[in-house]
Amino acid sequence: MYLHIPFCRINCNFCSLHRSLLRDDGELESYLSALLRELGEFGDHLGILGSPRMSTLYIGGGTPSVLRIEQLNRLLDRVAVFAPQGVPVEATIECAPDAGRDAAYWTSFLGALATRTRLPITRISVGIQAWRDHALRRMGRGSTKRAVIELLRAADCLLPSYNVDFILGYPREECTVAGQAVEILEAVHDLRELGFSLPSVSVYQLWDVEEIPVLRRRPHEMPSADAVIEALWTIQRGLYGMGYVPGAGTTFVRGEEHRHRWTVHRCREFRHLGFGSGSYSFLPGGFVQRGRDVDGYKRVLSAPHVSWTEIDDRLNTVFRLTAEDVEIRRIIVGLRSGTPVPLVEADAVESLRLGELRDKTRRLCRSGVLEERTGMIALSEDAFMLTNAVSAFLHPADVPRNSAGSAL
Ligand code: SF4
Known part of the structure; x- marks a missing residue:
């Protein structure tokens, strides 16, 4: 809590x-x-x-x-x-x-x-x-x-x-x-x-x-x-x-x-991931953006009777994720949290974003930032301090997260 x-x-x-x-x-x-x-x-x-x-x-x-x-x-x-x-x-x-x-x-x-x-x-x-x-x-x-x-x-x-x-x-x-x-x-x-x-x-x-x-x-x-x-x-x-x-x-x-x-x-567990400003939480099949809508908070909290459904409706924006989004986020969040994740499948390259992710993870494996073991990849312990930069780097190029990843 x-x-x-x-x-x-x-x-x-x-x-x-x-x-x-x-x-x-x-x-x-x-x-x-x-x-x-x-x-x-x-x-x-x-x-x-x-x-x-x-x-x-x-x-x-x-x-x-x-x-x-x-x-x-x-x-x-x-x-x-x-x-x-x-x-x-x-x-x-x-x-x-x-x-x-x-x-x-x-x-x-x-x-x-x-x-x-x-x-x-x-x-x-x-x-x-x-x-x-x-x-x-x-x-x-x-x-x-x-x-x-x-x-x-x-x-x-x-x-x-x-x-x-x-x-x-x-x-x-x-x-x-x-x-x-x-x-x-x-x-x-x-x-x-x-x-x-x-x-x-x-x-x-x-x-x-x-x-x-x-x-x-x-x-x-x-x-x-x-x-x-x-x-x-x-x-x-x-x-x-x-x-x-x-x-x-x-x-x-x-x-x-x-x-x-x-x-x-x-x-x-919570799979909390910041993408730019505001924070996003993962839910099964979707993620929730909690924007910094301070006036919205004030309006909701000062209303005399508000239900949980109304609070959710007014304060959160829920996006549905495609299967591709789920896969990309599963890999980024997994690596970020130190959990080994499977390598991106070779036939997944028909998806441009997954292809991009596969190329980037290979580059990180070659440079030692990621370690590969029996088909699984994980952040190397020496690269622990780079978790934010690694997730920014792996983020799809069409929705960049921040400039930190470019240094990789
Ligand atoms: S303004 Fe308040 S919350 Fe922000 S860093 Fe200073 S003490 Fe902490």
């Missing part, structure tokens, strides 16, 4: 997530009441479908840590009905470092959440983004390295696992993308020297999408796809050297137990 808290106290200029600046506590309280009401209705709906089976919970945003402990407890109490009895749930909440909060604040905040009897929080995700205070200021973060350290002090003592995120490719005059890769490795090294276990590290590439304010102002400063891939390669080598292994997506972990179940689920 994913719950979104669309409010922040800061306005980072690289952010494309759906959120707004928090004006007052009343706004937060009314959103929370709407969310609790919706969860109640969802619970009624689920009652028809059978017993609860939630295995992971992710509270993201925005900045969910703007909620007070008492508000989060209300939310978690409501969500707990979706958790099966006696089965541990991986429950994550995103926390933003905050210049006004010290280790004592975070110890009390995380301590209260981690020691809940039902549905305790087991994991947090912390957006560090950059390891230079001047870069953080330019991003509009309003926090510093010090603020990160204060938060991690509490997380390291209280939680079985946590993740830190870094951003790669933010336009910085004084630091190229290659320099940013080195800076990320330095940050991991420094934090480990300070005694933090840092069990999971994610690296996000700044996407070239129009919702990102800093790119609207300085689009020419985006690094080239080749430079980003080289930088990702540097990070991968550096983190392997520090004992990390591949997690899921572009996350590195210090052991299987820190693999984020939510991300694994999203990559493998």
Whole structure:
């Protein structure tokens, strides 16, 4: 289950997530009441479908840590009905470092959440983004390295696992993308020297999408796809050297137990795949586009009585897939999620798009990005950081996904 808290106290200029600046506590309280009401209705709906089976919970945003402990407890109490009895749930909440909060604040905040009897929080995700205070200021973060350290002090003592995120490719005059890769490795090294276990590290590439304010102002400063891939390669080598292994997506972990179940689920089972802006989910025989129709969301959520069918009709666009589409997506998504998939059949070349896909997968096999074994192909472990670039490259040329794949 994913719950979104669309409010922040800061306005980072690289952010494309759906959120707004928090004006007052009343706004937060009314959103929370709407969310609790919706969860109640969802619970009624689920009652028809059978017993609860939630295995992971992710509270993201925005900045969910703007909620007070008492508000989060209300939310978690409501969500707990979706958790099966006696089965541990991986429950994550995103926390933003905050210049006004010290280790004592975070110890009390995380301590209260981690020691809940039902549905305790087991994991947090912390957006560090950059390891230079001047870069953080330019991003509009309003926090510093010090603020990160204060938060991690509490997380390291209280939680079985946590993740830190870094951003790669933010336009910085004084630091190229290659320099940013080195800076990320330095940050991991420094934090480990300070005694933090840092069990999971994610690296996000700044996407070239129009919702990102800093790119609207300085689009020419985006690094080239080749430079980003080289930088990702540097990070991968550096983190392997520090004992990390591949997690899921572009996350590195210090052991299987820190693999984020939510991300694994999203990559493998849910078949989530971004094609440009908005996200698409696969359903049997079709896929659903969830566009960023913020006004549509507001209209639907403010209507007094809306059925699930209406919500689906208004917020989603469902496309039917042809057999060829299904085949192409099965291969791309399979490779992306690390699952071996069969080679594209020779007689499939009568379809132009499948022919294109077959040629591209052969090229990737020759270059070692893909490995071929007994008629199956899979992403080589060394190419783990290239998953996004590989899926962009394999995407049919008539519906290109983004420029990252061209570097391959
Ligand atoms: S990066 Fe995080 S804290 Fe910054 S504006 Fe986006 S959601 Fe809010």
